Amino acid sequence: IEEALSYETGRADVSGIDFGDLDGEADIELHLGGLERTEAPHLPGMTEPETIRHYVRLSQKNYAIDTGLYPLGSCTMKHNPRLNEKMARLPGFGDVHPLQPVSTVQGALELIDFVATWLKELTGMPAVAMSPKAGAHGELCGMMAIKAALEARGEARSLVLVPESAHGTNPATAALLGYKVASIPAREDGTVDVAAVKEKLSDEVAAIMLTNPNTCGLFERDIIEIAEAVHEAGAYFYCDGANLNAILGRVRPGDLGVDAMHINLHKTFSTPHGGGGPGAGPVVLSEALAPFAPLPWVVSGPDGFDLVEHAGQAPDDRPFGRMTAFHGQMGMFVRAASWMLSHGADGMRQAAEDAVLSANYIRAALQDVMSLPFGDQPCMHEVLFDDTFLEGTGVSTLDFAKAMIDEGYHPMTMYFPLVVHGAMLIEPTESESKASLDLFIATLRDLAMAAGRGDTDRFAGAPWYSPRRRLDETRAARQPVLRWTPPPPTEPEPRRDAAE
Amino acid sequence: IEEALSYETGRADVSGIDFGDLDGEADIELHLGGLERTEAPHLPGMTEPETIRHYVRLSQKNYAIDTGLYPLGSCTMKHNPRLNEKMARLPGFGDVHPLQPVSTVQGALELIDFVATWLKELTGMPAVAMSPKAGAHGELCGMMAIKAALEARGEARSLVLVPESAHGTNPATAALLGYKVASIPAREDGTVDVAAVKEKLSDEVAAIMLTNPNTCGLFERDIIEIAEAVHEAGAYFYCDGANLNAILGRVRPGDLGVDAMHINLHKTFSTPHGGGGPGAGPVVLSEALAPFAPLPWVVSGPDGFDLVEHAGQAPDDRPFGRMTAFHGQMGMFVRAASWMLSHGADGMRQAAEDAVLSANYIRAALQDVMSLPFGDQPCMHEVLFDDTFLEGTGVSTLDFAKAMIDEGYHPMTMYFPLVVHGAMLIEPTESESKASLDLFIATLRDLAMAAGRGDTDRFAGAPWYSPRRRLDETRAARQPVLRWTPPPPTEPEPRRDAAE
Amino acid sequence: MRYLPLSDADREAMLARIGVPGIDELFAGVPRAAWRAELPDLPLARSEMEVERLLSRMAARNVAAGSVPFFVGAGAYRHHVPASVDHLIQRSEFLTSYTPYQPEISQGTLQVLFEFQTQVAELTGMEVANASMYDGSTGTGEAVLMAHRITRREKAVLAGNLHPHYRAVVENLAHMGGHEVVALPPVPVGEDDVLALIDDDTSCVVVQSPDVFGNLVDLKPIAEKAHGHGALLIAVFTEAVSLGLVESPGAMGADIVVGEGQSIGNGLNFGGPYVGLFATRAKFVRQMPGRLAGETVDAEGRRGFVLTLSTREQHIRREKATSNICTNSGLCALAFTIHLTLLGTAGLRTLARINHASSVKLAKALGEVPGVELLTHAWFNEFTIRVPGSAHAVVEDLAAKGVLGGVPASRLFPENGHDDLIVVASTEVNTDEDRAAYVAALKEVLG
């Protein structure tokens, strides 16, 4: 069933909001200094029944964790408990203003302090900056702290080392701060070679940005050595925390020599992705970087909690600046706190183990029909396949992934990381039952065998059964249509009522 | 995508509920007098992620008002505002016990009194019994009040008059109270003939049960005369209020001589149908019947509200008994109150007018391709077609309705009322936009013309595109399978893992 | 008006299409005498914000159970309902769908009902269950009528400790339908004479366990006696969680089991909507009232579900129907099914044991308050205490101190003289602090 745009069905003079008694208020004398709007924005209005139906129908065109397994490697699409949503909507959290007097938000500050404390304990790091709004924002925050620390030392280093397998945000973040990016190749086994790192290290290197576990689904086995080498060179170790889910409660980044790491609350701590956001990306910091953490932060004292919002309030610290207005993604903190409390120390560790177990189960069950680029070694919470098994079949990674849609699954992450050809990165998370994993495995085996048989029809045109078939992305980019515009006026046709 | 039964995927030893600190409590010494359960019930358990996905996927197999027009005549499937759901969940309404001290539930009693007051004003009736749980329960309540009133007069009348076009609940209710049912035929124009009523009236007649507007979508034009005749014969006039939506704010049943009428809060006042319930069926009563209203009821006094729960508390009244435990469908009262307040006197009248207008719009737009059994006269909030237009096409009313499913619509009410052949009763309600009505009309025109063309393939096998095709109802009734049972034990097969 | 999609321009266009000058012409079938020119004497439309403000103020005049130490039961119980349950029942596709008469596009609701029926049958220890009744009390009324149909007798015997509202519903139906009811007086301690009343005219014996005072009742001797006289045993419960720990009525010989399902998945809601559970033996299924979902296949041979055996029902059988009922408590049944699926066998057992433990702790603590006597010997999560003086006054005094301490028996049985009894429930939601607050408040009130 097709669903038109609100711009095609809505009407500017219709509203789904009544103002009741207040309607009269609108007639008051204006104090706008002559700046009244001259041209009204064109906003289609709909009554509530129309609005509900429009967005319910649109929602039905989406895939979601609640409707099926979401094997997107590096994205950690896990179950979002409904309790978390309920807690975030308590008026004491959801209906509190960021600039209310501190005396009226003691519980809110306590909540932030609570999440901070748990994040520090889980990562073994002494400090955390809570305000970054998402993972990439956290990266920016961490790298800013590094830059500030270097500046405090009077050094202006120019280079950041980033492995080939890194998320694109890593080099983009470094570049945003004016750094040049030097790429480090991966070893045969998919990990970063400590020798390759040492080779690039110099007094021009500000930091290395490593993802660990890395995007090949492997733990960087030389990480401690790498960290030591980096520190020896006077540089800092930024760790991309996107894959924290694999090691939660088992390994502490602080024990590995990490100086800064962002934490995606929307991955590891189950705050919902919401079709692409909002995220939340607190950054844990080492002793060396802690003094440079950005404003604001929460402090606790004998009279309760307080907020440090200005540098003048914290004479012993040297905050490098402010990442955003206000205090960070409070709504996400509440959800994460709910998840943390629910799991506890034992449940979090179990979650990490189950995530790793499930990824390895998929690896073991598919290795004979798909291909593992780095051989038969255990993976962490995600397993990376390449397209060797599709060679000569006429089926591409993209085709294979799109064919999964017809089987009722969201595709895995494709063509990432860049270090292997035709990458397929699968992350089941700890939220899937064994029955669900078995069905997923059976489906992928079936597809892999169909590809092997040369059943290319099933792949080339896929998906067939989704709300849309393959979309022309080239056309979208070449002739961008980024908003609705009114259709060109046509000759008025003789009026034809649908009812006639 | 298929979804297995919870009994097939759940596991008795799995739970989606944790008890945390309370787990230890379970080991306490028992005080059960030796009545501990010997055989555990077989209940499949699922963790929360599994449960959410199971029921989300099941929900996706349902049609709903929120997903499309629901043209079920006599059912009044209108928009259910989300505000109502929010209000019903306020802790002060949703988390209050029916037997708390009256001093702690003053707001709850006020709410019941509020709804009662509005219902009385809207119907022009002096009293209302709030406790009936649904429409049919309200009928039972109203007819009990009539029986009680007759008994109080020392009369034991034996007969209830019911027109052919009545809902099945009417005769069923009369029978439940030991009455014989005498049927009254409809006139050519679809209404009840006052002469036919008078002919059946006698001192054995306890009541007439009339639906008004009736199930042919017509207002009973002789209703006042009928009421007078009924009263003259010493009988009472029970009005089935299912179709109140047509006349809300424009006609008061109390002005028509009605003695008792139930009100479906889940129809006229938009409390959600929820896949079949819960409903709520308060009954308004005339002066003659008011003293016999069942327990309990709310009274207001200088010190606030009070509850009359026992006959002894109301020496001047003669309650006939109790319809149910506690005070009725409070949760539905809150939703109805929210709808009433939102619409106000003006909005309710407008809703009724829009409902009538929309039904007539459909009538006017389809009358040339479908067939109206009672000619070209205005209808109320629903329009009745018969299958004359399908004669000779090989397409039945059922086929026609099932073909609507493939077009994305829920079928209309079929084969009811019984007074016309192959009835199709369409009620759009006031919740549809003109664009939505136009699309519905265009679809039905298209189907009617396809049937006329003899395009029987489109109908005979329909629906083709729904989660299930036509289901074998005969088999279901002949060999009833009303619950899951464990599959018979089979020879253990050699273990075959899905992963292999 | 935010809920009405037609604009004035739409209305005019539609009237033109219909061919009438105004809306009044469409009401031409209504006798002029019945037309109301003026609007109802009620306030005009209000904004969402205003409605929210008004109703929130009303709600704030109630003491929400969750805001105080809370021990009220006697037919409705406060339990913790997981957030996921309320989330799922608010899915548009469940909330705003109709009775699943068109099975092709209602498999969601139908499969849920099939799961529900299986769960209820398992829970009660019976073979089949229907898709739910309005609530426990009306279900009990229907059970008695069903027993009359099966036995072709018309006398029901009611145990004294049946919930008085349930009894009132049965008596009312019997009175109105011309049947006989013999009801015993309530007996807070000890047993009543229900066995003695069973004779060859008896259609059914109706016994509640846990009863309204909290006592657990061994149904086996009653079933035996009833069956010996060709009568049926109707077992009633008001606390569904008890079935996780207490012997099932089916195992004790009941023929029809009926009860209130509110405790699982549903909030207190000041008494409604609730969900009546109704189960019986397979051989009685065609005499069972209410809606039933059944398994079948579709045109392609795939398993599917439909409403079935509707030839029992009013919309087909009219005056010959088994009941006039034509709704179930669908959404409440859905909540019940989801919550019970989350619990599973293991979770229900733990929940039941925690409830029992909670009430045992409270019973012991209250029994040690000077002047208070614990009357109940075997119970699940509810029991009865005797206090010096008026129980009604004690409960009011407790409420004034912020403790909702139970139901005075005099509110349930105003004519039976049990003025010094309080029926007290304690569930998994009650903490040690709640119980300590009760004990402290009671000491103050009595002291």
Next chain:
Amino acid sequence: MRYLPLSDADREAMLARIGVPGIDELFAGVPRAAWRAELPDLPLARSEMEVERLLSRMAARNVAAGSVPFFVGAGAYRHHVPASVDHLIQRSEFLTSYTPYQPEISQGTLQVLFEFQTQVAELTGMEVANASMYDGSTGTGEAVLMAHRITRREKAVLAGNLHPHYRAVVENLAHMGGHEVVALPPVPVGEDDVLALIDDDTSCVVVQSPDVFGNLVDLKPIAEKAHGHGALLIAVFTEAVSLGLVESPGAMGADIVVGEGQSIGNGLNFGGPYVGLFATRAKFVRQMPGRLAGETVDAEGRRGFVLTLSTREQHIRREKATSNICTNSGLCALAFTIHLTLLGTAGLRTLARINHASSVKLAKALGEVPGVELLTHAWFNEFTIRVPGSAHAVVEDLAAKGVLGGVPASRLFPENGHDDLIVVASTEVNTDEDRAAYVAALKEVLG
């Protein structure tokens, strides 16, 4: 654990299939030195009921805005959000879906973003908008960087009355990126010297209207001067509802419009998550940061939507990307879109007028309190008053009396000496009683 579907038996079966004796073998890649044998030093798993109790207690230690007369603004505003908005954004298919990288099964999210982009462009009077930023402050930072890219200059001029947090974000980015920022001091009354600072090195001028004190600013002369020097005008707003009544930045000549969308569809949430709105001229679209949804067709020629122009983005361009941003504020943007669709042009205008009226009433009433001076002459729903003595103390005293009366300017600008100013907002949620309560409390505090 209720969220973990694997049972111990499942785990064993899976380990066996993998062919390892235990879970530790799967962590073999982790250096032994980094293994933690013991659990983190944190409490163990808790039940839903316990978590609810703990977090509810924390929440209860805050004064919820809706529970008191509330007039706090300065970058976040309390408006009424219809219940339907929150219902819809909680639909599983919106709430628990990922970034719509697979357009075939993400048309719901993509079409919403396309509607959102159109609405934002219309609202701001611009040609195109992106699919949202984290919030208004970070969006402002991105806007400045975008202006640098377009003009190939690196000096930004900030008006004094830009929200100080926004200014801090811009300054931080500039400092870290090696760019120049010239920022003027705040000017509660009158105009600052922004015009004088624009020169041929200027990349952009950043001006907020309504500004942080509530003043409306005529952007036309600033746009003219900026354009004359080849610089861009970045117009900032923190109150999106103002765009329903105040001249659009686009109409006044802005090149980039950026602001906070929280006011529409989103609650206060103690500062986040919010939704940044970002719009510009069509010719700058390839320099725009953030996600974009675009229209195209599928293999059958049907209209559909995709994420597009991603060659600007980090996952393709890596260090050459326009920004490192890789999320938007999807769910908040959805709430914004739904609420704005409910409002429509007519509803937004009425809402904006009601807001203005609400603040005009309050401004007049407060201005009549002895000792209080109303400083703002032209405003939307927020204005600044001068009180005798410390504004900080007055606000605290008001809070103690149960009125949240605004933000002391000293909290915003601690180093600029405006210690006697309070920034006060009044919206459609404020009633006459709220305003009367404020006036009364203020008189008491000052009296």
